[in-house]
Amino acid sequence: MEKRRVAILISGRGSNMTALIEAAKAEDFPAGIVLVISNIAGAGGLTKAAESGIETATIESKPFGKDREAFERKLHETLVAHNIELVCLAGFLRLLTPWFVTRWDGRMLNIHPALLPSYRGLHTHERALADGVKIHGATVHFVVPEMDSGPIIMQGAVAVLDGDTPETLAARVLGVEHRIYPDALRLVAGGGTRIENGQCKTEASGSPDDTLISPAII
Structure with a gap:
């Protein structure tokens, strides 16, 4: 290969x-x-x-x-x-x-510590906590001239906990980044993506149960 x-x-x-x-x-x-x-x-x-x-x-x-x-x-x-x-x-x-x-164009990837299109730019974790969101995460996307706005290749999410600080949230999101960036590169390099009308399309499937609910009532 x-x-x-x-x-x-x-x-x-x-x-x-x-x-x-x-x-x-x-x-x-x-x-x-x-x-x-x-x-x-x-x-x-x-x-x-x-x-x-x-x-x-x-x-x-x-x-x-x-x-x-x-x-x-x-x-x-x-x-x-x-x-x-x-x-x-x-x-x-x-x-x-x-x-x-x-x-x-179509050949440059970036990873951003938020679930785009929410929280473009800096201080994403602080802003997410200030808004009280229950789910936060990271995004791998193709780079376009407008910052943090290119076609989304892959996203990963974590639950936001009541006791989270920007540091603790950032650490968990970083773990997600380290998982999705290699997977996104594998997808792109392997020819598993295409751009249609400004969006990244792929035949890849989602997570096994396709849901992430936070907070979860057990």
Whole structure:
């Protein structure tokens, strides 16, 4: 099986990157992680990637100042030079311009710590708790020029508990992220998705009982 060549873009410790790398070690996984790029020198995830035998690169965004497109041209050139087919954002702390996003349309994935389209942007857990929601979670989606708005590939949810803090909720959501990001990449890389009218369609089924109710009355 020929694996799709994947690059992961990071800015920090890369916990979702690690989940993707571990999943991609399976022989039947349809994608291979061949490159990890950070826009911040010394990001913790670079060491983790190198320890897994994956090529790493640093393209610092700071020297480019406000010229976001110039930074992205360098990033794009590096991806093309490595024959990258799919890009996964994993804690990549940059807002990407339409110039870059359109070049990777349908080939760039991101994970967001909320059930989109709710809670786009930052501080998702604090906002969810402030609203008193009973179910929260994470979303893997294709990247489009508008932030946190691309076609949704996969979502995972957790129950929100009365005693939750942003930290405890974030920890449980992170566990869901580490499950759904590799699964979403498997789906996309394996040809199991298609875009129709701005929505991601797939033949994959839902959870076994198709429900998550919170709070559950036992």
